[in-house]
Amino acid sequence: MxxxxxxxxxxxxxxxxxxxxxxxxxxxxxxxxxxxxxxxxxxxxxxxxxxxxxxxxxxxxxxxxxxxxxxxxxxxxxxxxxxxxxxxxxxxxxxxxxxxxxxxxxxxxxxxxxxxxxxxxxxxxxxxxxxxxxxxxxxxxxxxxxxxxxxxxxxxxxxxxxxxxxxxxxxxxxxxxxxxxxxxxxxxxxxxxxxxxxxxxxxxxxxxxxxxxxxxxxxxxxxxxxxxxxxxNDPESLLVEHLLEKSSVYDxxxxxxGLPGRFLLIVITIGIIIFPLNQSLIQLRKEIALQQQENQIRGAATEIWQTQFANFPSGDPRSYISNIATSYGQNNKLIIQLQVFSSKHYTPEEQNNYIQKLSDRLNMAPELLGLKLIEIPTASNELLQQITDEQLTEPLVSIAQLQANFLQEIQGSLGSLILPDPAKLLDYEVITSPIEPLKIRLIYLSEREISKDAQILMADNIRTKLDYPSAKVAMQRIDSSPSVISFPKDQATLSPGSTQLLDRIAQNLKRQPNLSVEVIVNQESTEQQEILPQRSQVIAQYLESKWQISKDRIKIQIGTENQGNAKLQLIV
Missing domain, CATH: 1.20.1080 (Glycerol uptake facilitator protein)
Incomplete structure (x- = not known):
């Protein structure tokens, strides 16, 4: 055979x-x-x-x-x-x-x-x-x-x-x-x-x-x-065989x-997984093509600069490329960003000439190509003097404007920050000191603390976004667990313990204007229905009169529990 x-x-x-x-x-x-x-x-x-x-x-x-x-x-x-x-x-x-x-x-x-x-x-x-x-x-x-x-x-x-x-x-x-x-x-x-x-x-x-x-x-x-x-003599095989014999289709x-059916089973399975695998291969092919295209663009941009713009007509060095990057702007316009160390300023005419030569090399229309040239002066008095003159003509920025710019930068970095569930970001504090690094305190609402691992990752993420490796990041939790106020039977009076609890809640409401309090009022089955609005009113009046908490931040609801109490919970 x-x-x-x-x-x-x-x-x-x-x-x-x-x-x-x-x-x-x-x-x-x-x-x-x-x-x-x-x-x-x-x-x-x-x-x-x-x-x-x-x-x-x-x-x-x-x-x-x-x-x-x-x-x-x-x-x-x-x-x-x-x-x-x-x-x-x-x-x-x-x-x-x-x-x-x-x-x-x-x-x-x-x-x-x-x-x-x-x-x-x-x-x-x-x-x-x-x-x-x-x-x-x-x-x-x-x-x-x-x-x-x-x-x-x-x-x-x-x-x-x-x-x-x-x-x-x-x-x-x-x-x-x-x-x-x-x-x-x-x-x-x-x-x-x-x-x-x-x-x-x-x-x-x-x-x-x-x-x-x-x-x-x-x-x-x-x-x-x-x-x-x-x-x-194998117990596992005997067990499987015994279970199969109980099945009506075992015989x-x-x-x-049959062998064709077994082949078909495995081939169909391979066919099913080929689809997502092929999608990944297509995506990989696109990424490689884009990377090759970017490498080609960078190579052409670098070669043209070094051969035609990096030296004076006499052959003496004028500049060299420190960094090159590419990006796409509006209308799919390709932007070449060149960072060069230069001993003489490049005029707009020279920059336009560079764009023209690069567009010819890449077979692109000049209007679809842009240049962002960052010149770092070396030992040229001409360039340094030009920069100094430009700086002197600029108006001085006020401290208030600097503070606004600083806070705006932090807001932009923290605006997209997402906390792990169920935590919700309420606010943040920025603390500056002449002798210590920048401190940022995140204030969040949650029933439990964010894990130490998550806090470390979030702190590293914030430092990266701010480009400030030495910044200190701390986290402060406001507890959102429900609190319970108990009432005597058929009464709507607040005990000293209840007022202390309301004081703690009110302090958080005063410090965090975007917080509200949800109040769910319950009654025992033997109590009169009128007791519910009385208990709601006494809680609301206490917060309004003593702490000046507005009514729209006190969310009153009628509960269904068979107890003479009120449950309070901070919410966003």
């Missing part, structure tokens, strides 16, 4: 086929403690490697590769039509994935930093190329597993690194951890990207290993009889359908 000849050419004997099938069946056992230790250790190493952005650590997790056995078992089950092995492999993969993800979430929640690293970012946008890598790796891995431990066995570490099953799962755990603690939208995007990469690897390896096992005829009659005898599906 052709398949048996192919196996013989690879040096895979009948005894080896039996051993392969038996080893793969044993690899999906849920009772192997050493396997679960490998899963936890691999997940821990991969998670720490991802957050530390360390490729060497991540490779260590790849080499452990505990999930490879379950995926190869799925491929063998599809090749042999072995429903018992298929169910055991599926359960093993699901439980292993849950354990790895949960352990990664736990580690991420304990870490004091949760920054997105390059190693994480590289695993959240898989494309078709990742699918192709997994297909090749699955085929080589299957052959390497089947061969005796000779020359080909050295390829197994390379296969484990190429496929990298554990890091994508840990990216899922990282994303879930971020979603639960910091940013739900970003976290779930990261988790879904890592999940797609893992599922891509899983499906691709399953498919190619299925083809390899079919080509090697691993499931011949002799092997089936051998495995059947082994299963009679019709003792194998996983």
């Amino acid at each position: 052709l398949r048996d000849k192919f196996a013989d050419n690879l040096g895979i004997s009948q005894t080896r086929k039996e051993q392969i099938y038996l080893d793969i069946c044993k690899a999906v056992s849920l009772q192997d403690i050493s396997y679960w230790i490998q899963v936890l250790f691999a997940a821990g190493i991969a998670t720490l490697g991802l957050v530390l952005n360390s490729p060497a650590v991540i490779i260590g997790a790849m080499l452990i590769s505990p999930l490879m056995g379950g995926i190869l078992a799925s491929g063998l089950a599809l090749a042999a039509g072995d429903v018992i092995l298929a169910i055991r492999a599926l359960v093993n993969l699901i439980v292993s994935s849950i354990v790895a993800i949960a352990f990664a979430v736990l580690l991420v929640s304990l870490l004091p930093f949760k920054e997105m690293t390059a190693e994480i970012a590289g695993r959240i946008r898989p494309n078709i190329l990742d699918l192709v890598v997994a297909l090749f790796s699955g085929a080589v891995g299957s052959v390497a597993i089947c061969k005796e431990s000779k020359g080909v066995a050295t390829s197994i570490p390379g296969v484990a690194i190429a496929v990298a099953l554990m890091p994508p799962l840990c990216v899922v755990g990282y994303g879930i951890g971020i979603a639960l603690s910091l940013d739900s939208v970003k976290g779930w995007q990261v988790a879904s990207g890592g999940g797609l990469l893992f599922f891509t690897n899983l499906v691709a390896i399953t498919f190619t290993s299925m083809l390899v096992f079919l080509a090697l005829h691993i499931d011949n009659d002799i092997v089936r009889e051998k495995i059947k005898g082994w299963r009679e 019709k599906f003792k194998t996983i359908g």
